[in-house]
Amino acid sequence: MPTLLIADDHPLFRAALRGAAADAVADLQVREADSLDSVLAALEAEPGIDLVLLDLHMPGNHGLAGLAAIRAQHPGVAVVVVSANDDPRVVRRALDHGAAGYLPKSTGLDELREAIRTVMGCEQWLPAVLRGAVSSARSSPRDAALAAGLASLSPQQFRVLVLVAEGLLNKQIADRLGIQERTVKAHLTAIFERLGVRNRTQAGVVLRELELTDPARLLED
Structure with a gap:
């Protein structure tokens, strides 16, 4: 069913x-x-x-x-x-x-x-x-590249990216996901390459680019 x-x-x-x-x-x-x-x-x-x-x-x-x-x-x-x-x-x-x-x-x-x-x-x-x-409505080149980059990540790599955006350190991410710290570092290397970023800060910014304003909040303000 x-x-x-x-x-x-x-x-x-x-x-x-x-x-x-x-x-x-x-x-x-x-x-x-x-x-x-x-x-x-x-x-x-x-x-x-x-x-x-x-x-x-x-x-x-x-x-x-x-x-x-x-x-x-x-x-x-x-x-x-x-x-x-x-x-x-x-x-x-x-x-x-x-x-x-x-x-x-x-x-x-x-x-x-x-x-x-x-x-x-x-x-x-x-x-x-x-x-x-x-x-x-035209797709923006930046958004198309962002969508392609995110789609190329494995499920575990995406989880690592989310935790990086939350400000967690490698050891904290490893503990949260139950993996070794060197595995986190390997995932980060792949994430940086696929998203075209150089560091953790830029990787975190990628997810924030997906945020949108809630119209309901605008009505409340």
């Missing part, structure tokens, strides 16, 4: 997505997560998950970093980004970083069902209202 993971920190929105998904795909198993850590834990625990509906802004995820993490660590899982941000440039970036689709939170139930069916059928999906604008 196909399995869907709904990743959003708002219970009511998860419930709406769950209902739409149940109507869209027969015999669908649905799992839920409310943070990026719980998403990654669920994917580790249940490798058979087929699709993740990923909120761009929830605990542990502030932009495209969560998408990059899932694509690096679980490349066989399709990811549809869910966000209140419908800027075509943001949608273009999400697609460049491996999203199988993009779902604005203003999307109606009929389109929600269509999106889930389409991506479950191994096709890319965008809402009709955004398709023209997204097609016209």
